Amino acid sequence: MHRSRDVVDFPAWSVGKVRFVSVETPDLRTTRAVRIGQVPLGQDVLPVVIGGSAAAAGPGGSPGPAQDIRWITLRGHRGRRPAGEAIAEARAGWASPVLVEPFSAADLPDIAEQADGVVIGAAWMQDFRLVRAAARLGIPVVVQRGPAATLEEWLAIADYCVAEGNDQVALCECGSRTPMPGGGTTLDLAMAREARARTGRPVLVALGRDAALAGAAIAAGADGLMLAPDAGRDVVAAAREAAIVVGAMVRREDPATVAEARGVIDRVDAALATLLERRAELAGVVQRLKPVGGFAGRDMERERSLVAAMARRAPALGTDRLAPVMNAVIEAGLHLAEERRARPDGG
Numbered sequence: 001m002h003r004s005r006d007v008v009d010f011p012a013w014s015v016g017k018v019r020f021v022s023v024e025t026p027d028l029r030t031t032r033a034v035r036i037g038q039v040p041l042g043q044d045v046l047p048v049v050i051g052g053s054a055a056a057a058g059p060g061g062s063p064g065p066a067q068d069i070r071w072i073t074l075r076g077h078r079g080r081r082p083a084g085e086a087i088a089e090a091r092a093g094w095a096s097p098v099l100v101e102p103f104s105a106a107d108l109p110d111i112a113e114q115a116d117g118v119v120i121g122a123a124w125m126q127d128f129r130l131v132r133a134a135a136r137l138g139i140p141v142v143v144q145r146g147p148a149a150t151l152e153e154w155l156a157i158a159d160y161c162v163a164e165g166n167d168q169v170a171l172c173e174c175g176s177r178t179p180m181p182g183g184g185t186t187l188d189l190a191m192a193r194e195a196r197a198r199t200g201r202p203v204l205v206a207l208g209r210d211a212a213l214a215g216a217a218i219a220a221g222a223d224g225l226m227l228a229p230d231a232g233r234d235v236v237a238a239a240r241e242a243a244i245v246v247g248a249m250v251r252r253e254d255p256a257t258v259a260e261a262r263g264v265i266d267r268v269d270a271a272l273a274t275l276l277e278r279r280a281e282l283a284g285v286v287q288r289l290k291p292v293g294g295f296a297g298r299d300m301e302r303e304r305s306l307v308a309a310m311a312r313r314a315p316a317l318g319t320d321r322l323a324p325v326m327n328a329v330i331e332a333g334l335h336l337a338e339e340r341r342a343r344p345d346g347g
Contacts, residue, residue, distance in 0.1 A: 032167075032200050032201055032202070033045075033202070034140050034168050034169065034170045034201070034202050035140070035168070036069055036097045036099065036116050036117045036140050037069070037096065037097030037116040037117075038096075038097070039068050039069055039096065039097055041170055041202035041204075041223045041224055042202050042223060044252075044253055044254035045253060046243060046244070046247055046251075046253065046263075046267065047218055047222060047223055047224050047225065047243040047247050047251070048068040048069060048223070048224040048225070048243070049068050049069075049224065049225050049227065049236060049239045049240050049243055050068065050069040050070075050071055050099065050204065050224055050225065050226045050227065051069075051070070051071055051226055051227030051228055051229055051231055051236075052070070052227050052228075052229070052230075052231045052232075052233075052235065052236035053229070053230045053231060053232060053233075068096060068097075068224075069096060069097045069098070069099060069116075070090055070094055070096065070097070070098050070099070070229070071098065071099035071100065071101070071119060071226070071229055072086060072087070072090045072098070072099075072100055072101070072229050073100075073101040073119070073121065073229060074086055074100065074101060074102055074103040074107050075101060075103050075121065075123070077103060078103055079103050079104060079106065079107075082110070083100070083102065083103075083106075083107035083110035083111060084110035084113070084114060086100075087100055087110060087111070087114040087115055088114065091114065097116035097117065098114075098115050098116055099115065099116065099117045099118070099119050099142060100114075100115040100117075100118060100119065101118070101119035101120075101121045101124075102118065102124075102130070102134070104130070105129065105130055105133045108133055108134060108137060111134075111137065111139075112137040112138075112139065115139065116139065116140070117139050117140035117141065117142060117168075118134045118137060118139060118140070118141055118142070119141075119142045119144065119172075120134060120141060120142065120143045120144060120157065121144050122144040122145060122146045122147060122174045123146070125143065125144065125145065125146040125149060125153075125154070125157055126146060126149075128160065131143075131157055131160055131161065132160065132164050134161075135160065135161035135164035135165070135166040135169075136164050136165070136166070137166075138165075138166060139168070140168040140169070140170065141161050141166060141168065141169050141170070142169075142170045142171075142172050142204065142226075143157045143158055143161070143169060143170070143171050143172065144172040144174045144206065145171070145172065145173055145174050145175075145191075146174075147174065147175065147176050147177045147185055148176065148177065151191055151194060151195060151198075154171065154191075154195065155171075155195060155198065155199060158171060158199060158201060169201055170201060170202040170203070170204060170223070170224075171192075171195050171196075171199070171201055171202070171203045171204065172203070172204040172205070172206055172226055173187060173188060173189070173191060173192035173195070173203065173204070173205050173206065173222075174187075174206040175187045175188065175206070176188060187205060187206075187207075187213060187217070189205065189216060189217060189220040189222075190220075192205055192217075192220060192221070192222060193220050193221050196221055196223070202223035202224065203221070203222055203223055204222060204223060204224040204225065204226045205217035205220075205222040205224075205225060205226065206226040206227075207225055207226065207227055207235075207239065208227065208228045208231070209227070209228045209230070209231050209232070209235055210235065211225070211227070211231075211235045211236075211238035211239040211242065212238075214238060214239045214241075214242035214243070214246075215242040215245075215246045217242075218242055218243060218246040218247050218250065218251070219246055219250050221250075224243075225239045225242070225243060227239060244267050244270050244271070245270055245271045245274050246271075247267065248264075248267045248268045248270065248271035249271055253267075276329065279329065279333065280332070280333045280336055283330070283333035283334070283336075283337060284333070284336065284337045284340065287334070287337040287341075288337075293337070293341075294334060294337070294338055295331075295334055298330075298334075303326065303327075303330060306326060307319050307322050307323050307326050310322050310326065
């Protein structure tokens with residue numbers, strides 16, 4: 001991989017002075033993989049889901065269809081509870097990786113011993129002593145963007161970790177403070193995308209307890225979705241569905257084994273099934289609105305046009321291969337519409 005040596009300007013707010021550190025930066029055409037435990041973050045894998053309550057986990061604490069990684073924050077304990085005790089509780093019955101956000105540097109020894117990575121919370125992003133100490137643990141670091149931080153300030157924290165000898169750094173967009181009704185923050189997906197493009201590092205997007213923007217985050221290039229530690233099962237499931245369905249359409253995975261390739265196919269099939277279900281619903285609307293519905297009302301000229309349009313998007317398959325596929329899809333939709341029309345309630 002091509003590397004260049006750049007001089008990084010750490011802003012004046014860091015420790016009251018401007019500091020310059022020479023670090024290596026990657027070729028921005030590639031995205032570095034960061035591995036948290038056995039879970040990779042990066043360009044050629046499915047976006048991960050981080051967070052969610054213990055109740056959202058699969059059987060026996062497995063990630064299953066829910067989250068890939070659990071994370072906890074020690075900020076609420078404010079140093080009153082031993083970090084090791086809180087981490088052990090999070091690990092109980094959980095087989096996959098755990099990330100931990102410290103309250104202070106005093107929590108770091110237990111994090112180094114028991115956790116798979118450390119989270120520099122948005123509120124602590126400008127605590128440079130904590131950042132340096134966390135980076136020196138030698139485990140992956142997730143740097144959340146502070147609510148008022150610029151792109152340059154955010155990326156400087158990652159470079160600070162690299163200067164401490166730790167290149168396993170992922171970024172997490174947490175939003176900016178905005179005068180919205182009820183307060184809260186507004187996610188900056190454009191900034192998240194630019195951070196990924198500029199650094200080549202994996203970028204997560206923090207969604208809290210609401211997965212409504214999960215699909216938008218994945219479409220913007222997010223390598224993972226970070227939910228609140230106590231996010232419920234429905235939120236985790238919605239985030240996972242977005243990662244699978246939207247990820248399959250916008251993200252090109254690079255499997256290296258038969259098992260990995262089959263996993264990617266399964267995700268593409270999940271997206272395909274979602275679209276087929278939606279198509280069947282819309283086809284049913286057409287059947288109800290047409291003067292002559294059902295098989296008698298088929299418009300063969302439109303169907304040929306449809307196949308030709310699809311062939312332009314799938315030239316390797318071409319019209320000859322796509323025609324029987326779409327014929328089967330159309331006929332399945334027509335059968336479904338007729339079955340529904342024959343029911344006593346008409347649906």
